[in-house]
Amino acid sequence: MDFLNGDEAVAYGAKLCRPHVIPVYPITPQTIVVERIADFVANKLMDCEYIHVESEHSAMCAAMGASLVGARAFTATSSQGLAYMHEMLHYVSGSRFPIVMMNANRTLAAPWNIFGDQRDSLSQRDTGWIQVYVENGQEALDMIIQAYAIAEDDRVYTPVMVNLDGFVNTHTYELVDIPEQHEVDQFLPPLRSKNAIDFNHPRSFCISAATEWNMEFRYQQYEAMENAKQVIVEVDKRFGDKFGRYYHGLVEEYRCEDAEVVLVALGSAIGTSRIVVDKLREQGLKVGLVKLRFYRPFPAEYFKALSKRVKAVGVIDRDLSFGYEGAVASDIKSALNSAGSPPKVINFIAGIAGRDITKENIEGMYHKLFNLSQGKFEKELQFTGLRW
Amino acid sequence: MAKPQIVKFKFPESLKEMPLGPSAEAGILTEPNAGWRVQRPVLDHSKCSRCLMCWVLCPEGVIDKQNEKLEIDMNYCKGCGLCAHECPKDAITMVNEGE
Amino acid sequence: MIEIRWHARGGQGGFTAARLLGLAASVFCNHYAQAFPSFGPERRGAPVLGFTRIDDKPITDHSQVYRCDCVVVLDETLMETVDVTKGLTDGGTILINSRLSPDRFHFPENFKVITLDATNIAMQELGAPISNTVMLGAFAAVHDFIDIDSILKAVDKGMPENLRSKNKKAIAHAYDAVRGRN
Numbered sequence: 001m002d003f004l005n006g007d008e009a010v011a012y013g014a015k016l017c018r019p020h021v022i023p024v025y026p027i028t029p030q031t032i033v034v035e036r037i038a039d040f041v042a043n044k045l046m047d048c049e050y051i052h053v054e055s056e057h058s059a060m061c062a063a064m065g066a067s068l069v070g071a072r073a074f075t076a077t078s079s080q081g082l083a084y085m086h087e088m089l090h091y092v093s094g095s096r097f098p099i100v101m102m103n104a105n106r107t108l109a110a111p112w113n114i115f116g117d118q119r120d121s122l123s124q125r126d127t128g129w130i131q132v133y134v135e136n137g138q139e140a141l142d143m144i145i146q147a148y149a150i151a152e153d154d155r156v157y158t159p160v161m162v163n164l165d166g167f168v169n170t171h172t173y174e175l176v177d178i179p180e181q182h183e184v185d186q187f188l189p190p191l192r193s194k195n196a197i198d199f200n201h202p203r204s205f206c207i208s209a210a211t212e213w214n215m216e217f218r219y220q221q222y223e224a225m226e227n228a229k230q231v232i233v234e235v236d237k238r239f240g241d242k243f244g245r246y247y248h249g250l251v252e253e254y255r256c257e258d259a260e261v262v263l264v265a266l267g268s269a270i271g272t273s274r275i276v277v278d279k280l281r282e283q284g285l286k287v288g289l290v291k292l293r294f295y296r297p298f299p300a301e302y303f304k305a306l307s308k309r310v311k312a313v314g315v316i317d318r319d320l321s322f323g324y325e326g327a328v329a330s331d332i333k334s335a336l337n338s339a340g341s342p343p344k345v346i347n348f349i350a351g352i353a354g355r356d357i358t359k360e361n362i363e364g365m366y367h368k369l370f371n372l373s374q375g376k377f378e379k380e381l382q383f384t385g386l387r388w
Numbered sequence: 389m390a391k392p393q394i395v396k397f398k399f400p401e402s403l404k405e406m407p408l409g410p411s412a413e414a415g416i417l418t419e420p421n422a423g424w425r426v427q428r429p430v431l432d433h434s435k436c437s438r439c440l441m442c443w444v445l446c447p448e449g450v451i452d453k454q455n456e457k458l459e460i461d462m463n464y465c466k467g468c469g470l471c472a473h474e475c476p477k478d479a480i481t482m483v484n485e486g487e
Numbered sequence: 488m489i490e491i492r493w494h495a496r497g498g499q500g501g502f503t504a505a506r507l508l509g510l511a512a513s514v515f516c517n518h519y520a521q522a523f524p525s526f527g528p529e530r531r532g533a534p535v536l537g538f539t540r541i542d543d544k545p546i547t548d549h550s551q552v553y554r555c556d557c558v559v560v561l562d563e564t565l566m567e568t569v570d571v572t573k574g575l576t577d578g579g580t581i582l583i584n585s586r587l588s589p590d591r592f593h594f595p596e597n598f599k600v601i602t603l604d605a606t607n608i609a610m611q612e613l614g615a616p617i618s619n620t621v622m623l624g625a626f627a628a629v630h631d632f633i634d635i636d637s638i639l640k641a642v643d644k645g646m647p648e649n650l651r652s653k654n655k656k657a658i659a660h661a662y663d664a665v666r667g668r669n
Contacts, residue, residue, distance in 0.1 A: 003510040003520065003645070111410035115526065136547075168549050172523040173506055175513045271547035354526065356551045388402055424496070424533065 004176045006169035007032030009137040010076065010102045010162070012176075013144030015046050016184040017100075020071035023051040023062035027081040028114045029170040030104040034076060056081035060088035060101075067097035068205055070196030072148065075099070078166065079106035079120045086124065092159050093128030093221065095206045096195050098151035099159040100144060101129075105267065105318070106166040107353040115354020116166030118266060118318040122295070122327045128221055130160040130228055131295040133266035137174045140164050142245060145179070148188055149235045155227040157195055165268040167354065179243055187242050225297045232294060250299040252291040255281060259288030261369035262306070264332060265316040266292050269350075269357045276362040287366050295328065303335035307342045311373035314365050316384075318351040325381050344372045350384035361385055394420060394463060417464075425467035427482040433457050435479035442471035442480065489632070490552045493537035494571050495561040500619035503646075504559070505537030507623055511641035512541045512633055521546045534565055541632070559626060560584060561605070561618050572598065582625055584618045601629060603665060612657035620654040624661030635662050 004012070010033045014022070022041075024034045040046040049066075053059045056077050063073040077085065082103055092099055107117045121131060130150065134140045140162065147160040164170050197205070209217050233249040240246030254270075255277050256262055263273055270291045280287045290306070292299070306313070313336065317326025324330065329347035336342040348365055351357040361384050372378045397418040400406045436458060443451040443458065447468065450461040460471075472480040491508065495501025502524040509522035518541050525536035538552045557580040558571050565571070571581065572594060580599045583592070586607070589600035603625045605618035612621075620642070627638050639655050646654060 001514050003506070003513055003522070005523075136549075165549070167523075167526040171526065172521060172549070173509055174521050174546070175519060268549035271549045274547045358550045358553070359548070424498075 001175055001177050003173050004137055005032065005171050005173045006134075006137045006140050006164045007104070007171070008036055009141040009176045010144055010164065011036035011040070012178050013141040014074045014102075015040050016179060016181060017072065017074070017145055017148050017188060018046075018185075018190070019048050019074040021049045021051065021063065021066035021073045022075065023053045023059045023066070023073070024075050025053055025056045025059050025077070025081060027056070027078045027104075027106075029106060029116075029166040030076045030078045030081075030102065032170065033102060033104075056084040057088055060085040060092060060099075063099050063101075064088065064092050064095065064097055067092075067099055067193070067195075068095075068197060070191065070193040072152075072191045073097075073099045074101070074144075076102040076104070078104035079108055079114075082120045082124060083108060086127070089124055089127035089129060089159075091206070094217070096157040096221075096224070097159060098148070098157055098191070098193070098195075100147040100151055100162065101159065102140075102144065102162045102164065104166045104170045105133075105163050111353075113353040114166070116168055116318075117352045117354070118163070118165075119320075119352075121161060121163050122317075122319040123321075124161075125296060125327060128158065128225075130156075130158055130225070130232075130297065131163060132160065132293055133163045133295065134169065134293075135268060135270045135291065136169065137172070137176045138245070139247060140169065141176055141178065142239065142243070142247070145184055145188060146235050146239050148191075149238070150228060150231050152191055152193075153227075153231045153235075154194065156224050156231050158221070158224050158228060163267065168268045183242065187239065229297050229299070232297075247293065250292075250294040250297070251302050252293060254289040254291065256288030256290065256309075258286055259310055260286040261312040261314070261366060261373055262288040262290050262310050263314040263316060263362065263365055263369070264290040264292055264328070266295065266318070266328065269316055269318070269362075272357060272359060273362050276359050276366065279359075280363065280366055285366070285370070287369075292328065292332075295331075298331055298335070300331075300335040300338070303332055304339045307336045307339035310343050312369040313343050313345045314348055314369045315345060316348050316350050316357070316365070320349050320352075329381075344378075345380065346372060346378055347381045348384050349381065355385055357384070394418070420463035422463055422465060422467075425465065425485055427467045427469065427484055428462065429460055429465065429467070429469070429471050429480045430483050431458060431460060432479045432481070435477045437477050437479075439476060441474050441476060445470050445474050488540060488542040488546065489557070489630075490555040491539045491541075491557045491559065491626075492552060492555040492574070493539070493559045493561065494565050494569060495535055495537070495619070496565065497533045497535050499561050500617055501535055501561050502537040504561070504619040504623045505539045507620070507638070507641045507645050508539045508626065508633070509541070510645045511637040512539075514644065515637035515640045516633060518543055518632070519545050521548075534569055555579065557582070557626070557630070559622050561622055563587075566592075580629060582622060582629065584622055601625070601665070603661060605661065608657060608660050608664065612660055613653050621657045621661040624658035625665045627658075628662045628665035635659065 041050045066073040105118045151160045315329040326347045395416040450464045452459040469482045472482045493501045493505045506522045509520035512518045513520035521540040554574045560583045563585045583602045584605035585602045586604045605621035606616045608621045609618045
């Protein structure tokens with residue numbers, strides 16, 4: 001056991017996966033990841049090509065080049081860096097390269113700010129990457145390992161983004177168990193890419209696809225994401241069987257069995273919410289919590305089924321798709337509505353640019369959900385913790 | 389050139405008072421910035437020849453030559469000691485804060 | 488759950504102490520712990536905060552620390568501009584690095600105030616006025632749930648090799664100094 005912050009946990013996770021190539025560019029609050037990995041490489045604890053690229057766009061290009069020759073590639077970024085590599089996110093997913101990237105969730109300028117919200121990754125929703133959001137350092141380390149197992153599965157070949165909340169996860173120290181290298185080697189064998197240059201079978205890669213062919217490639221990506229739902233569950237079970245920690249796949253429920261109202265959130269806010277759920281349950285209130293772990297592929301089937309079980313759903317969005325509502329709420333409402341008579345939903349816009357989501361905030365959210373379930377009026381979209 | 393004076397920043401008190409886009413009035417210093425100073429420069433005017441070496445060299449630009457006697461702005465002096473080190477007349481001494 | 492807030496100036500190692508305490512409590516004392524700094528750009532000399540949470544069950548709270556049970560002040564000049572008692576629970580402890588005795592600070596009576604000339608001990612053991620590990624030793628002396636051996640092991644695990652031996656001496660010195668009273 002060690003006492004590590006989230007960034008360090010990711011660095012250890014990456015180390016254990018034995019990537020061949022790590023092209024990186026530093027950006028707060030991901031910097032500790034790349035610094036630790038640099039230390040590992042310098043101290044010969046990691047055998048890989050560590051490339052100091054001149055930008056995040058180049059980092060993803062280099063990762064793609066590495067994957068193209070069958071190397072396992074890892075990189076990490078945040079916020080402006082993620083935005084900078086935006087077109088490459090499409091390139092990598094469309095080319096079907098199983099790259100794993102850690103993203104430290106940090107808000108996007110303007111206004112410029114280094115602190116955490118999920119606007120950066122949620123706004124990359126449509127780039128074709130699998131996205132998982134972790135609650136703490138242990139899950140961060142474990143998901144880097146699982147990410148490769150998911151990405152490199154024959155049925156998937158889709159890149160995976162592992163998201164940590166900036167500062168709250170990345171810079172907070174917690175107990176983390178670092179698995180043994182030989183155990184991770186057994187869990188994650190070396191990459192034998194079926195999408196790489198092979199001198200014995202020369203092929204052209206990343207070609208154009210004319211109108212007559214293009215849509216079929218997109219259908220393949222769609223299928224791969226559908227397959228990923230199953231693969232994620234399989235990998236989670238296999239990981240749990242080996243390392244003793246299960247994360248329950250796409251979604252984890254906390255005390256939802258007989259819940260009347262539930263909150264849905266991604267990342268560290270879940271940890272804080274667990275405490276509030278326990279407190280309200282002790283008061284006899286039937287509240288539950290849904291940890292949305294994977295945003296893509298989106299567990300639509302789960303929410304359709306949830307629709308029949310609860311009276312009101314609150315969705316915490318650490319983002320806002322200006323012109324409409326929180327991105328996560330939109331997707332959840334759409335899934336809830338695909339069943340008949342869906343529960344009412346309140347979209348809470350909270351935790352923007354590092355504004356703390358307090359236990360009091362969360363308790364307030366549950367009380368509003370009860371109002372809603374009792375037929376009282378509540379606005380569909382509410383900003384939490386605004387000054388005035 | 390007149391140095392900006394410390395002006396308490398008036399924060400918006402309602403949404404209506406928020407500026408359009410993240411911006412703010414320019415040319416004001418809102419807070420003193422000397423908290424980490426361990427030593428402060430003390431200028432002995434009887435030794436000062438007004439050669440202005442300290443004024444030229446000060447990395448923070450806190451030496452004011454407007455008046456006959458040079459003045460050091462303690463709100464922004466960081467106590468680096470360059471002025472004391474370079475003064476050809478040894479007119480400046482670095483003294484521990486709090487003494 | 489115990490929540491501790493550390494007050495220091497940037498560069499004085501306030502967060503290192505918060506982290507070492509968390510490391511000691513979790514890895515070596517079989518508790519669960521969490522440690523984090525006040526997030527933001529750190530300038531040498533600017534006031535910064537460190538936080539440690541310690542509990543007997545896993546700590547899932549990821550919100551800020553608003554109330555704490557103990558406050559540790561590494562630099563007494565901070566108290567001129569910062570209210571170190573903010574959020575301190577009734578009966579909470581304030582540990583201050585100072586030559587002055589507790590009654591000179593005029594804190595409300597419901598707080599337990601303990602002072603130690605940590606700078607002096609640091610000068611003796613480290614040759615530098617860096618009081619963070621000394622105050623860590625004082626903390627262990629005042630609180631039963633954390634023992635001095637765990638703190639020393641945390642130094643071995645959590646500090647660079649060249650700093651370990653003298654910091655362990657500083658910790659032990661502070662521990663004995665505080666324990667030895669009354």
